[in-house]
Amino acid sequence: MKLKNRYVVLLFALGFLGMGCNDDMVLIGDPVTALNNDCIKRSLPVAPNLIGQEIEFAYAMALPEELGNLTSAQVVASIPGGAGTYFDPNSYYTNASGEDVAVLVASESQTSGGTTSIQFSADTCAATLRFYYIIPEEARGKEVSFVFSVKASNGQSAEYKMGPYKISEMDMTRSLLLTSDEQCYISFRGSSEAAVIYSKTDLDADPSLASQIDLVYARHSSADISHALYAADAPEAYRPDVVFPSGFSSQTKMIKEYGLRDRQLSDLQYSHFIDDLDFETINMDRSTNYVLALKEEAGVWVETADASYRAFIFINNAGSSGMTISVKRYKM
C-alpha cells in the first residue's frame, strides 16, 4: 500500500514537470512595432473654457527602444494660442509619495502662429509632455481643435487629434478688492475685464467715470447691512451714510444668492460651474436694486441697467475692512 502511494506521487510529479515548462511568454495583443501616441485633456471636461485661461493636455509618445528615439513633437491649434502657450519640456513620473517628479527631456518650446513645437534633448524613446494652451481673445465663442504630432529618429511619425472644444463667451476677473471708503465703485462695462473697480480717487480725477459705475459697495457696522451693494435707485433708508457720486444713475438689477460656489471663481474649490447658458437663462424678474448682509460664499446675479451685460459676483472673502470678489460676466 505504502509503495503504491509513492508511485502515484512520483507519477504526478513527473506529470507536473512535463506541463510546467511548456510555452514561452506570449504578449497580450499585438507587439508595438512603430511610433505610438496618445493624448488626454487634463483640464476638467465640464469646466467652461474662458478667455485668458489655459487648457491643459498631456501628450504621450513612445516607440520601441531598438527602433530609435524621439526627435520632435508639435501641436497645431486651429486658432493660435495667446501669449504663454507652451509645451512643458519636462516629462513627469509619480514617485512613491504620490508627487509628480519632473525630468527634463526637451529644449524650450517654440510657438509661431498656431504651431507650438519642441525638440527632444534627451535620448529617450518615451515621454509625456504637457501642453498649455492659453485661450486667446480671437477664440471667443468659437470652437478650437488641436492636432498633436511626433517624429522619431527612424523617420516614423504619429498624429493625434483633440477637440473641438467650445470656448465661452464670458469673461472672468478674479480677486478684486472692495473697500468701503476707497475702492467702492464697480463697473461691468470694461472691454476686457469682467469687472473694473474704480476708487474715489479715480473719480475725483475723472468725474465722467461716474456714468460707468454699475454698483456701489458699502460696508456698515450694522449686522443687518454689513456688506452691501447698491444700484442708483436703492432706497435711501437702506443705505445710511452712503453718498452716491453725482452722475451715478445705473438702475442695476441684482438677485442675492448663497452657496452657488463656482469652481473657477472660488479658486479651484468646489465643483460647480457657471456657464454661458446660466447667464442666458437666468430669470432676472425677481431682482432688487440693493443687496444687504453679504457674506463669504454668497453671490449676486447682476444685470446692467441697459441689459447689455449679465454678471455673477462671488464673494471670496468678506472681512471687517472690505470684501474680495471674483466676477464672471456675459455680454448679452
Place this chain on the structure above:
Amino acid sequence: MKKTVNKLAIFSLLLLCSVACSKDFPVDEDGLLITDRAECYVSNFELLDTDHQTIRVGNSYIDTVAQVAIAYVRFGTSLTDVWPQVSLVEDAKLTPKIATYNGWTDFSGSKLPIDFIEGDWSAGNATDQLSERIVANPSAFPTAAKRYTVVSGNRKVQKEYVFLVVERPMQ
C-alpha cells in the same frame, strides 16, 4: 396538539383580517388623505430670501385664536420675492397653495408699519408685548396683507389666517 395549532392559526388570521380592513380613509382632490382630525391651525411661519436663507429674526408669533401669524424680519430685506413656508397641524392643508417649485411670492403687502415703544425688542428679537399689541389692533392690518386658509384633516373646519411681516429696526 394539532387542534390547538390549527385554532391558533385561524385565530391569528382572523386578527390580521380585522387589522387589515380597519379604516379606508378617502382621498381628496390633491391625493391627500381625509382623516378624522378637526384641529386647524398654523404652527410656524417662515420666509426665505432669494438666496434661500431665512430673513426671519427670532421666532414667528402665531396667535391661533386671533388667526394671525407674524414674521419679524431683518432690517432692509426686500419682500417682493420671498418664499413663504407655513407649517400646519397634522393632516391639514393650505389654500391657496404655495408652489413647491418657484414659490416666490410678493409679501410687501403684508408689511405692517408700526411705531415701536420701549420693551418691544429684546436682544434683537421681538417680545410678546409687541406681538400682543399688534394682534390686539386688527384695524391696523394692511388691507393687502396675505391671507391663507387652513383646512383641517377632516376638511370640515376652515380658518383664514392673516400673515404679517414686521421689519426690525436696524441692528
